[in-house]
Amino acid sequence: MFDLNNEVKRWSRSVHRSRCGGRLDAAELEDHLHCEIEALQATGLSEEEAFAKATKNLGDAVALADEHFRNRSAFVRGLHGLDAKLPKFTAKQAGALNIGVSLLFAGAILLSAMMLKKDPDQAQMVSFLLIALWFVPFSYLASFERRKSAYSCRGRKGILKHV
């Protein structure tokens, strides 16, 4: 059975997870959604229909993301610029790649330890360096897995869709 409060909370959480809403206030978005739903219900729509229409009305995700982006610092905007140039993966591809990259780094750490067994200090330093280097692709690939969401921002027009 359709539980409006639950659906509103789920939608607002998903907007944040999918990063369409950035740091938008969840409680503020939820209040807006409830106001819109009440107004639509007053025109004769059912709770479920009103919810679908209200989320669509609220969701020009491109406008939301663009506006939010302008609130960010120059440093964060710079990181986004870099992010746009890096390759993109699906959650499944990213998961598989992450395992592969992790195994590669584990192999490199083992190999360096074996090659530098006469100099444990140097071996330790190389291991730390490889672990630090491994963290970069790991974080990047893991971010694709976090982007999975019940609702998602899609397409150039960017309507937040209930999928």
Added chain:
Amino acid sequence: MTVAKDFVAASATPLILSILSHGDSYGYDIIQRVRELSGGEMQWADGMLYPILHRLEKRGLIQSYWGTAETGRKRKYYRLKKSGLEELDAQRESWRNLYAMLKKLEGGSACSI
């Protein structure tokens, strides 16, 4: 007649500040007021308003506080600060100047030989 996107974006700040100069308000109410004032011609993407409000708050022009709606829900209200009122005056002046320029041009060519 629908209002062009660029015009909507440029007019958002003075409109928000102007609405708040009449009293504290919240996001949904501000959107409804704009819709009413424009006779439905100006359509804001609902989600667009909140980042603008947050940016204005960051600039110190408005201040937010939490209150309770009639329904008992938590609601975020915004109030205009003194610096916001000054900004509103400055923006009104700019729009007035622009309007005066357009009005002069409407009467005939502004270029004299």
